[in-house]
Amino acid sequence: MALRYYVQRFNAMLTTNLEHNGFLSVLLPMAIEDRPLLDMLVAWSSSHLSLCEDRYHIEALEHRSTAIQSFTSLLRKYESPETSLACCLVFCSMSAILGDTTEWQIHLVAAANIIRHVSPLSSYQEGLNRLSATYEGRWLLRNFAYHDVLMSVTSDRRPLIPGHYWISRDKTELDSYVGLASELLALISEVSSLNGELQQKGNGTCSSQKSDTSSSSASECLHAERSFTLTLAYNIETQLLGWICPDSSDVCMVSLAESYRSAALIHLYRVMRRRIPGACLDVDAKTSSHVAAVIHHVGQMPLGCLPECTSLFPLFMAGGETRSKGDMQFFRERLQHIATYRHFHNAASALSVLEELWLQHTSITGLMTGLELDWLDILERRSWSLALS
Numbered sequence: 166m167a168l169r170y171y172v173q174r175f176n177a178m179l180t181t182n183l184e185h186n187g188f189l190s191v192l193l194p195m196a197i198e199d200r201p202l203l204d205m206l207v208a209w210s211s212s213h214l215s216l217c218e219d220r221y222h223i224e225a226l227e228h229r230s231t232a233i234q235s236f237t238s239l240l241r242k243y244e245s246p247e248t249s250l251a252c253c254l255v256f257c258s259m260s261a262i263l264g265d266t267t268e269w270q271i272h273l274v275a276a277a278n279i280i281r282h283v284s285p286l287s288s289y290q291e292g293l294n295r296l297s298a299t300y301e302g303r304w305l306l307r308n309f310a311y312h313d314v315l316m317s318v319t320s321d322r323r324p325l326i327p328g329h330y331w332i333s334r335d336k337t338e339l340d341s342y343v344g345l346a347s348e349l350l351a352l353i354s355e356v357s358s359l360n361g362e363l364q365q366k367g368n369g370t371c372s373s374q375k376s377d378t379s380s381s382s383a384s385e386c387l388h389a390e391r392s393f394t395l396t397l398a399y400n401i402e403t404q405l406l407g408w409i410c411p412d413s414s415d416v417c418m419v420s421l422a423e424s425y426r427s428a429a430l431i432h433l434y435r436v437m438r439r440r441i442p443g444a445c446l447d448v449d450a451k452t453s454s455h456v457a458a459v460i461h462h463v464g465q466m467p468l469g470c471l472p473e474c475t476s477l478f479p480l481f482m483a484g485g486e487t488r489s490k491g492d493m494q495f496f497r498e499r500l501q502h503i504a505t506y507r508h509f510h511n512a513a514s515a516l517s518v519l520e521e522l523w524l525q526h527t528s529i530t531g532l533m534t535g536l537e538l539d540w541l542d543i544l545e546r547r548s549w550s551l552a553l554s
Contacts, residue, residue, distance in 0.1 A: 171210035208232035261552035264510030323361030428479035459483035
């Protein structure tokens with residue numbers, strides 16, 4: 166029952182396109198050969214089915230228990246790192262869809278460790294090279310990168326594995342998750358890496374210099390470092406603004422890609438505003454323009470279209486920057502639709518964070534305090550790891 170549901174319906178809820186649907190062309194053939202992955206797909210599918218119909222709840226719990234036992238046995242043998250990686254990624258996605266705000270990230274960290282240690286003495290680069298040698302391995306790396314890069318945004322940190330290791334030589338190849346936007350995902354990764362570097366430096370290495378350093382030398386150092394950081398940030402901005410969407414007759418795919426471009430720029434401007442002193446002179450106006458762009462491009466996508474499945478990220482990023490009640494209602498309706506039509510409970514979790522943020526921005530109490538609450542503050546207070554993938 167659950168496997169039939171996966172083949173006939175559930176897989177199409179996960180992919181932006183049917184031409185390069187790795188959930189059927191990669192995961193299913195792998196699962197037929199490896200029982201632990203088959204158990205994991207059945208658990209994933211039955212879990213989603215239980216979100217649609219309560220009567221499958223007990224059955225879903227039983228399938229998840231079986232999948233955990235099979236996966237544990239697989240890890241003990243460690244005969245197939247590809248299957249172990251696939252199981253981890255399915256576990257990560259299953260947890261996210263169920264609305265989990267903690268464990269999905271643990272499974273993603275485990276997936277990163279599997280990539281780093283494909284063979285006992287290998288480095289993560291060797292692991293990437295081995296996985297990249299096969300079609301299935303390349304798809305698994307793209308799958309991992311999608312979760313990893315979006316996790317880096319909501320966790321306010323570097324990606325677990327930085328770089329552009331998943332980018333295909335064929336820049337027009339459709340991705341199961343981001344469609345035409347693979348290069349944009351790589352640039353989002355660069356923004357997160359820059360953010361992590363600035364966090365580590367504490368907005369300036371000069372503050373850690375010896376106390377006998379003259380104030381003028383320290384000032385020169387800070388100025389030089391700020392100029393260098395701004396150059397890096399503006400270089401990423403130039404690449405994002407100059408990116409050309411691959412040709413496609415699918416309006417929804419193009420709209421999704423364009424919404425990811427704007428979400429990437431919003432992420433960049435948030436990093437500049439928070440990490441680079443004095444860089445926010447025109448950042449707010451730029452951010453507002455890309456909030457409007459996300460509304461325009463997502464608004465071009467009919468409710469229920471395939472690319473809608475991964476629109477959660479641009480909707481959340483733009484929704485977190487708006488101050489307009491009309492815009493808030495647009496984001497609210499779109500996220501509610503994803504949560505109710507697709508039964509993706511992480512969309513409901515994301516909306517609950519935005520609702521709290523919007524309340525602070527619009528309520529009299531919030532306006533009187535004058536405190537600028539950010540969605541990162543809400544996640545920290547709730548001790549949440551929010552999955553936007």
